[in-house]
Amino acid sequence: MVRANGAVSLRELARVVQTSEVTVRRDVRALEAEGLLDRRHGGAVLPGGFTRDSGFPQKSHLATAEKTAIADLAAGLVEEGEAIVVGAGTTTQELARRLARIPGLTVVTNSLLVAQALAHANRVEVVMTGGTLRGSNYALVGSGAEQSLQGLRVSRAFLSGSGLTAERGLSTSNMLSASVDRALVQAASEVVVLADHTKLGTDTMFQTVPTELITRLVTDEPPAHDERAGTELQALADQGVQITVAGTGTGGGPAGTGGGAGTAGGPGAEAGGTGRPQPRHAPGPHPTGRAAAEDGMPLPGQRRNHQPPGPGGGPQLRAGAPLVDGGRGDTARLDGGRIADLAPRRR
Numbered sequence: 001m002v003r004a005n006g007a008v009s010l011r012e013l014a015r016v017v018q019t020s021e022v023t024v025r026r027d028v029r030a031l032e033a034e035g036l037l038d039r040r041h042g043g044a045v046l047p048g049g050f051t052r053d054s055g056f057p058q059k060s061h062l063a064t065a066e067k068t069a070i071a072d073l074a075a076g077l078v079e080e081g082e083a084i085v086v087g088a089g090t091t092t093q094e095l096a097r098r099l100a101r102i103p104g105l106t107v108v109t110n111s112l113l114v115a116q117a118l119a120h121a122n123r124v125e126v127v128m129t130g131g132t133l134r135g136s137n138y139a140l141v142g143s144g145a146e147q148s149l150q151g152l153r154v155s156r157a158f159l160s161g162s163g164l165t166a167e168r169g170l171s172t173s174n175m176l177s178a179s180v181d182r183a184l185v186q187a188a189s190e191v192v193v194l195a196d197h198t199k200l201g202t203d204t205m206f207q208t209v210p211t212e213l214i215t216r217l218v219t220d221e222p223p224a225h226d227e228r229a230g231t232e233l234q235a236l237a238d239q240g241v242q243i244t245v246a247g248t249g250t251g252g253g254p255a256g257t258g259g260g261a262g263t264a265g266g267p268g269a270e271a272g273g274t275g276r277p278q279p280r281h282a283p284g285p286h287p288t289g290r291a292a293a294e295d296g297m298p299l300p301g302q303r304r305n306h307q308p309p310g311p312g313g314g315p316q317l318r319a320g321a322p323l324v325d326g327g328r329g330d331t332a333r334l335d336g337g338r339i340a341d342l343a344p345r346r347r
Contacts, residue, residue, distance in 0.1 A: 002037050002044055007205055009043040009175060042142075043175050045205070066196040066220040069246035071095040074158060074194055074218045080104045082155050085184045086114050088139035088177065089160030091194045093117055100124060108154060108187070110145050110180050112138040134176060141176035149183040157188035159209060163202030164195045166235030169211040171204040178206035190215040197222035200229040216242040 131145030222229035
């Protein structure tokens with residue numbers, strides 16, 4: 001099973017071979033002693049095939065300006081009085097710090113860091129999952145966390161991860177974190193992925209959100225020489241993912257002043273605006289529940305029906321070519337390497 005799948009959980013092994021997890025754990029130790037596999041918390045992987053996930057102290061110092069710009073822009077998607085779920089990660093922690101200013105929110109999270117960022121927000125209610133603490137990223141994982149999310153329904157899920165590709169969607173290198181993220185996705189009508197350009201084109205072990213379930217990607221503008229990130233953005237847009245690109249303060253001002261998270265005519269803050277950036281949206285509000293099903297919008301677990309890329313089949317990422325924002329007639333160009341806010345045409 002490990003050779004076929006790359007990794008396997010002890011619980012799944014016990015179910016397949018119809019024995020106890022204690023017996024499976026003993027046999028896994030024996031196989032590790034023979035060099036046939038490597039044990040991981042709650043499971044096993046092929047030996048030497050994957051590196052361990054770097055911990056929070058290392059991640060917190062990576063792409064800090066990009067994460068700040070992404071968080072500024074993502075906060076503009078949240079409205080007063082919403083109920084949302086926020087997953088674990090350094091980017092989602094930055095988002096939580098900005099959510100503290102939005103009154104009437106209910107935030108469900110499995111992240112101690114997200115909860116801590118909202119602890120003193122008087123007008124924000126924080127609901128934490130149960131579960132076992134994973135010290136490397138201060139997140140609650142395991143069956144307790146997953147069970148506490150059953151029956152929950154919120155408007156949006158904000159998630160991060162270790163990698164994002166058009167082929168597999170969002171992924172992470174930890175099996176237990178992936179399971180909880182999948183439970184968070186099932187609780188939400190829309191899924192918003194927060195990922196800086198360094199994660200674009202990176203594929204890690206465990207899939208958390210397949211591409212067809214990602215409603216929107218909020219990312220930063222990749223460097224002009226980073227062809228891999230640009231290619232992934234195009235492929236994600238072709239598959240119907242709405243893409244919003246945040247600036248990192250090089251557009252003439254700090255994020256939130258009209259020159260950071262986007263410039264005039266570009267994504268992010270409205271030109272000359274102040275406060276929370278207001279990202280462009282696809283035409284009209286995103287329906288949820290029954291209205292979503294009637295309007296053709298996907299619910300968790302459903303696949304979008306896509307048209308093939310090309311004329312009338314989605315936005316195109318070609319330098320200098322106009323990009324139509326959701327069919328409203330607003331256009332932006334890829335001049336100077338800047339990528340516009342990409343929202344697919346309504347189908």
